[in-house]
Amino acid sequence: AQKITQTQPGMFVQEKEAVTLDCTYDTSDPSYGLFWYKQPSSGEMIFLIYQGSYDQQNATEGRYSLNFQKARKSANLVISASQLGDSAMYFCAMREALDSNYQLIWGAGTKLIIKP
Amino acid sequence: DTAVSQTPKYLVTQMGNDKSIKCEQNLGHDTMYWYKQDSKKFLKIMFSYNNKELIINETVPNRFSPKSPDKAHLNLHINSLELGDSAVYFCASSRRGMGGRTTDTQYFGPGTRLTVL
Numbered sequence: 022a023q024k025i026t027q028t029q030p031g032m033f034v035q036e037k038e039a040v041t042l043d044c045t046y047d048t049s050d051p052s053y054g055l056f057w058y059k060q061p062s063s064g065e066m067i068f069l070i071y072q073g074s075y076d077q078q079n080a081t082e083g084r085y086s087l088n089f090q091k092a093r094k095s096a097n098l099v100i101s102a103s104q105l106g107d108s109a110m111y112f113c114a115m116r117e118a119l120d121s122n123y124q125l126i127w128g129a130g131t132k133l134i135i136k137p
Numbered sequence: 138d139t140a141v142s143q144t145p146k147y148l149v150t151q152m153g154n155d156k157s158i159k160c161e162q163n164l165g166h167d168t169m170y171w172y173k174q175d176s177k178k179f180l181k182i183m184f185s186y187n188n189k190e191l192i193i194n195e196t197v198p199n200r201f202s203p204k205s206p207d208k209a210h211l212n213l214h215i216n217s218l219e220l221g222d223s224a225v226y227f228c229a230s231s232r233r234g235m236g237g238r239t240t241d242t243q244y245f246g247p248g249t250r251l252t253v254l
Contacts, residue, residue: 054240060178066227066245073240110178116241122193123233125243127180 024048025115025128033134040100042131044113047094052118055096056125057087061109069111072096108135140164143228143246150218151254158213158249160228168192169211170229170243171203180227186211187233218253225250 026045034040046055057069072080072087080087088097100107113128141162150156162169170193171183184203185193191203200216211228228246 056242058245064225064248064250066229066248068242068244071240071242112180122185123241124182124185124193130178 027128141246166230
């Protein structure tokens with residue numbers, strides 16, 4: 022079974038609108054971390070934001086915020102006031118504390134295109 | 138200052154050749170990783186080293202051999218290259234792998250695009 026599911030293979034959004042990228046996860050581990058990365062067309066993988074399973078508040082980093090709904094096992098990335106430079110692939114990933122190797126489990130990614 | 142660097146950025150070679158990709162991190166991290174990203178952008182962990190010790194070795198052909206001379210370097214050597222090896226290879230590092238916390242973020246190098254002709 023997929024542990025990380027990103028249901029939107031691609032999205033088109035008008036510049037300056039807010040964007041929500043979906044991520045659902047599956048784990049029985051009570052302690053885990055969720056990460057979002059951005060991969061622009063230039064290819065590098067850029068860390069955006071982290072949410073821990075025990076964090077009481079939703080994580081925020083500038084225009085990025087994480088809508089963490091633990092009961093639903095979802096960790097959607099919200100980008101406010103989108104810009105052309107936000108066009109990229111976005112990956113959701115999870116690390117489980119019970120995994121002794123602390124691997125990151127990756128979603129398949131969402132390709133976001135911001136239209137001018 | 139570059140945190141995780143890889144060389145070369147592009148590598149074009151013929152089938153059957155042997156090639157290496159080098160990775161260095163100056164973040165003082167204990168753990169380093171190699172990932173393969175295929176044409177559909179799917180990221181697959183290949184290897185992970187913690188303080189020069191191999192901790193993850195996924196199902197990867199034994200033509201791929203990682204080498205970690207010290208905890209700041211993790212190189213990837215590939216023997217007898219095949220067409221299917223064409224991909225982007227990423228090196229990454231994190232503060233702690235085994236025994237670490239779930240907060241330890243992985244930081245990635247710029248990637249090496251390998252094309253096998």
